[in-house]
Amino acid sequence: MANVGAVGEYHKGIRKRYTKLAHLRHDDDVCRVNNSKSSTTRSRPHAARTSRAASNNGNGRLDSVSRVYQELRELIVWGQLPPGARIAERAVAERLGVSRTPVRSALHRLQQEGFVNSVGSGRDQRLIISPVTARDGREVFLVIGHLEGLAARIATTLSVTRRRDVARRMRECNREMEAESRRGGDAARVFDLDLQVHRTYVEGVVGPRLAALHEAIKPQCERYARLYISVLMDELSTSAREHDAIADAIAAGDPVRAQRAAETNWHNAADRLTRIIAQHGERGNWHAWTPDAGPPHRTRAANGRRSAEKRH
Numbered sequence: 001m002a003n004v005g006a007v008g009e010y011h012k013g014i015r016k017r018y019t020k021l022a023h024l025r026h027d028d029d030v031c032r033v034n035n036s037k038s039s040t041t042r043s044r045p046h047a048a049r050t051s052r053a054a055s056n057n058g059n060g061r062l063d064s065v066s067r068v069y070q071e072l073r074e075l076i077v078w079g080q081l082p083p084g085a086r087i088a089e090r091a092v093a094e095r096l097g098v099s100r101t102p103v104r105s106a107l108h109r110l111q112q113e114g115f116v117n118s119v120g121s122g123r124d125q126r127l128i129i130s131p132v133t134a135r136d137g138r139e140v141f142l143v144i145g146h147l148e149g150l151a152a153r154i155a156t157t158l159s160v161t162r163r164r165d166v167a168r169r170m171r172e173c174n175r176e177m178e179a180e181s182r183r184g185g186d187a188a189r190v191f192d193l194d195l196q197v198h199r200t201y202v203e204g205v206v207g208p209r210l211a212a213l214h215e216a217i218k219p220q221c222e223r224y225a226r227l228y229i230s231v232l233m234d235e236l237s238t239s240a241r242e243h244d245a246i247a248d249a250i251a252a253g254d255p256v257r258a259q260r261a262a263e264t265n266w267h268n269a270a271d272r273l274t275r276i277i278a279q280h281g282e283r284g285n286w287h288a289w290t291p292d293a294g295p296p297h298r299t300r301a302a303n304g305r306r307s308a309e310k311r312h
Helices: 004-017 045-055 060-077 089-096 100-112 134-155 160-182 187-200 208-227 229-252 255-280 300-311
Strands: 022-027 030-035 116-119 126-129
Touching: 060 089, 060 100, 060 208, 089 100, 100 116, 134 208, 134 229, 134 255, 160 187, 160 229, 187 208, 187 229, 208 229, 229 255
Parallel strands: none
Antiparallel strands: 022 030, 116 126
16 A cells, blocks of 8 residues: 555656646745746646637637636646645636636635635635535535536446447547556556546446536546545555456446446445545644634544554
């Protein structure tokens, strides 16, 4: 089982890889974004597609809101805006070179989607990057499991040729993912291959409503998975077998089995995530602590380790 240090080393690599996109500074607990316009489209193709679509709508304000929203969401998902960090509207506006109006709109949307939380009250009210907790992570994984269960079911209604092609591409990504893991390859590469397995039976298969729901929730799953990727890789062989079960059911045109296989994969992933967070702790939830409420929440596993340390 990988340790917390391994997770930390992974994030150092991610920060180095995307240093052209953003730099983080924590001054008085205010997370400030230093934007560089040169690398966003190269580093994140999906975000680039969304940004291009927004830029063609002819509305400058909407374009600004979309750009701020996309950049902030990517930074949150990739862990460069860490859980619990305070985020200041004025600082974001200065760093991205926009007015505070589109920043306010973007932050409101991020708050609605669960990426940003409001804490405190009155003059002490402030926005923070949403904490990473076992309860929230489990809920997000179960929600996306039901959405992808529907997607897998819909995939079985495709023509024989199309559904077999979907299954073939899923298996190819799955084999490459396993091979990369056995070689001890880049964790980010393994993660991207895992995303591609799931994307194969969703994109171009489901209708626009299900696609929109999936697009809104899936990045939240990515956020949790990227934070704990080095530890989750120890469970990769189990996940790969579950992927094969989804592909087999789609190829066979069995809607009940396909839906059940996809939901089972995500239910098991939720169990794995909950277990890992219990071992390594939640992140960013110190803002909810008050002096008269006792020490901040710790998971049962973390409390057990702390008690053992005291005995020794």
